[in-house]
Amino acid sequence: MEIPADFLSSHERCILIEVMATWGSTPREAGAFMFVSERALSGTIGGGRMEHAAIALARSMLGDGREKETLDVTLGPDSGQCCGGRVSLSLSLATEQVMEDLRLRSRLEADAYPDVFIFGAGHVGRALALALKPLPFNVMVVETREDEAVQLAPGIDYRIEAIAERAVSDVRAGGAVVIVTHDHALDFLIGTEALKRADLSYVGMIGSKTKRGLFLHHLRDHGEDEQRIDRLILPIGGKAVHDKRPPVIAALVAAELLTHYIGSG
Structure with missing residues (x-):
């Protein structure tokens, strides 16, 4: 997935949400990511209530200054998604180091x-x-x-x-x-x-x-x-x-x- 340079240049503070691991049937694969700013989004980790919950958590992090969180979601009736699998998400403030790590992973993935x-x-x-x-x-x-x-x-x-x-x-x-x-x-x-x-x-x-x-x-x-x-x-x-x-x-x-x-x- 391409890193949205235009989005990042126009949003000074944002949260990177990554799918770190999946089990069973899920809407996106490990490695999928998106960015969340206070008022805008770029990319998707699969939509539905899972993504809405992650976006809400990301924006609360922007509000209170937290730089790192995790979120585990079981995709069943309780979450309003019937995939039946489970997803582990990582949420990080998009610092220069976080972005450099993401660029490296993206380059290695693209090379393959x-x-x-x-x-x-x-x-x-x-x-x-x-x-x-x-x-x-x-x-x-x-x-x-x-x-x-x-x-x-x-x-x-x-x-x-x-x-x-x-x-x-x-x-x-x-x-x-x-x-x-x-x-x-x-x-x-x-x-x-x-x-x-x-x-x-x-x-x-x-x-x-x-x-x-x-x-x-x-x-x-x-x-x-x-x-x-x-x-x-x-x-x-x-x-x-x-x-x-x-x-x-x-x-x-x-x-x-x-x-x-x-x-x-």
Whole structure:
């Protein structure tokens, strides 16, 4: 979860509420956090009466100067939440040391996220990068055209590569390659390099059944192992929704990646 820099800069005193441990069914996982100031909130630890009780405790701390509290909540009928689990919360005044510790934990967590390299910064690539930005992925957009890359939303990492397929080697093991460039031939070059890597967890390409057939011919013509195409997700985003608007494709692919990486967790 991203630390809300704008919120913190505009609220001098606030309380950090963190989910420290969970047992059974709970609305959020350990590590979730939120901030509470006297009049505003940022983030969520799961909502409901549990969150309201934590907010009330946080604001009482701001009122009387306490810097540290804990709160254990059983999510049953007495608390008005039927999850059935139990949550342990930590509440701390957001001092510089507390924030430095949180930043360190957040960096370590983010470093463990899988890489998603999006090849292509056209309409679909930009929409997909924006959809993935708040999700647990390390997103990098690779583009050959500077004028397209500069249209990406602020805060999205990108790189300009004259030979885009070379960037496939920079994806960390277990990562994903999503190919949405403006050029079929370039798609095939990137796809060929990506499928050579058995350690990539996901390789997807925008297109159709016809494009898949053309890519198979490309592999044959270049002496590549045709069986590798079995690992290729094409079309990306599944077949249940037939809508080619970039934001719709982006939402479907984001859901596909989440299901692929954490759906069975």
